[in-house]
Amino acid sequence: xxxxxxxxxxxxxxxEVCETAEKDEAACGxxxxxxxxxxxxxxxxxxxxxxxIEGQVRGIKNMVEKDVYCTDILVQVAAVNAALNSFxxxxxxxxxxxxxxQDIKDxxxxxxxxxxxxLKKLMK
Numbered sequence: 119x120x121x122x123x124x125x126x127x128x129x130x131x132x133x134e135v136c137e138t139a140e141k142d143e144a145a146c147g148x149x150x151x152x153x154x155x156x157x158x159x160x161x162x163x164x165x166x167x168x169x170x171i172e173g174q175v176r177g178i179k180n181m182v183e184k185d186v187y188c189t190d191i192l193v194q195v196a197a198v199n200a201a202l203n204s205f206x207x208x209x210x211x212x213x214x215x216x217x218x219x220q221d222i223k224d225x226x227x228x229x230x231x232x233x234x235x236x237l238k239k240l241m242k
Contacts, residue, residue: 154217167205174198206240 156164175198181191214233221229 160212164205164209167201167208171198171201171205174201210236210240 174194178191178194178198181194218229218233
């Protein structure tokens with residue numbers, strides 16, 4: 119596949135992701151205007167983890183471009199999935215310890231329902 123075709127494919131895939139995200143947001147209404155202030159350490163740790171994952175994904179792309187054997191690519195994809203799952207676990211634990219706990223203390227019981235919905239999505 120030449121670079122021009124690859125760029126068109128990436129543009130198409132990016133457009134599909136954006137359209138899906140917009141549809142999901144509009145359809146489910148779960149996205150909010152809420153924000154979360156994080157400590158400097160928490161922010162730095164999250165960004166570092168995501169940067170490593172981003173590098174792994176770029177590595178997989180390079181492997182595909184170099185026609186690397188399928189099972190070697192699959193092993194790397196499994197590593198990315200494990201890294202994302204680990205990131206999710208840390209983020210979820212922190213969310214429960216901070217946001218959910220504080221909302222419950224403030225009497226915002228709907229946060230428990232929000233957490234349940236989030237867990238359902240994570241367990242698909």
